[in-house]
Amino acid sequence: QMDDLVNASRRAPDEMMAELTRVAEGMQDSHIRQLTPEVLNDPEVRKRLLIAPAAKTIHHAYVGGLLEHVLSICGIMKALEAHYRSQQVELKLDLLLFGAIFHDIGKIWELEVTGGISYTDKGKLIGHMVMAVELVEKKASRLLGFPETLKDLLKHIILSHHGRLEYGSPKTPMFLEAFIVAAIDDLDSKINTIDTF
Numbered sequence: 001q002m003d004d005l006v007n008a009s010r011r012a013p014d015e016m017m018a019e020l021t022r023v024a025e026g027m028q029d030s031h032i033r034q035l036t037p038e039v040l041n042d043p044e045v046r047k048r049l050l051i052a053p054a055a056k057t058i059h060h061a062y063v064g065g066l067l068e069h070v071l072s073i074c075g076i077m078k079a080l081e082a083h084y085r086s087q088q089v090e091l092k093l094d095l096l097l098f099g100a101i102f103h104d105i106g107k108i109w110e111l112e113v114t115g116g117i118s119y120t121d122k123g124k125l126i127g128h129m130v131m132a133v134e135l136v137e138k139k140a141s142r143l144l145g146f147p148e149t150l151k152d153l154l155k156h157i158i159l160s161h162h163g164r165l166e167y168g169s170p171k172t173p174m175f176l177e178a179f180i181v182a183a184i185d186d187l188d189s190k191i192n193t194i195d196t197f
Helices: 011-025 030-042 045-048 065-085 093-102 120-125 128-139 148-159 174-194
Strands: 111-113 117-119
Touching: 011 030, 011 093, 030 045, 030 093, 030 128, 030 148, 065 093, 065 174, 093 120, 093 148, 093 174, 117 128, 128 148, 148 174
Parallel strands: none
Antiparallel strands: 111 117
């Protein structure tokens, strides 16, 4: 029984997936609202996302950890956008939510859970950021009229989400929403690490 060998999220994966689907359905940008369910409803993505950890050892390193991490960031993004709107700072909430959902989605192929959490060969060779960008490219190219400029912004959010080149990001964040995704990913990861220490 895998449950005996690997820790799991306290929340039920199906319940978390349903909550994430509601987040996706609430997006305002028609293109991002098309792309996100296209990815989340992909049978392979869905199956892997329901059990995926967010890391091998550091943060959310347990079955369902990735979904838990993603939903936590979604909640922070909504509160953060509302706070800064009241300060007259215009943030695009859909870009923030996209970053929350997609920044680590490549980890569903980078990590595997078999009597423990380990890196896959694909994960070692390619890495989760490139796999996430490939996924966005593949799915967006099937959607009629998906703007190239928006696709580039979305890919940049993924590629810059480790914040700094020395932390493994091939790009540093070049616009506000990308910077926020990197900062909140780091914050949520650290809070979980300290809380579960």
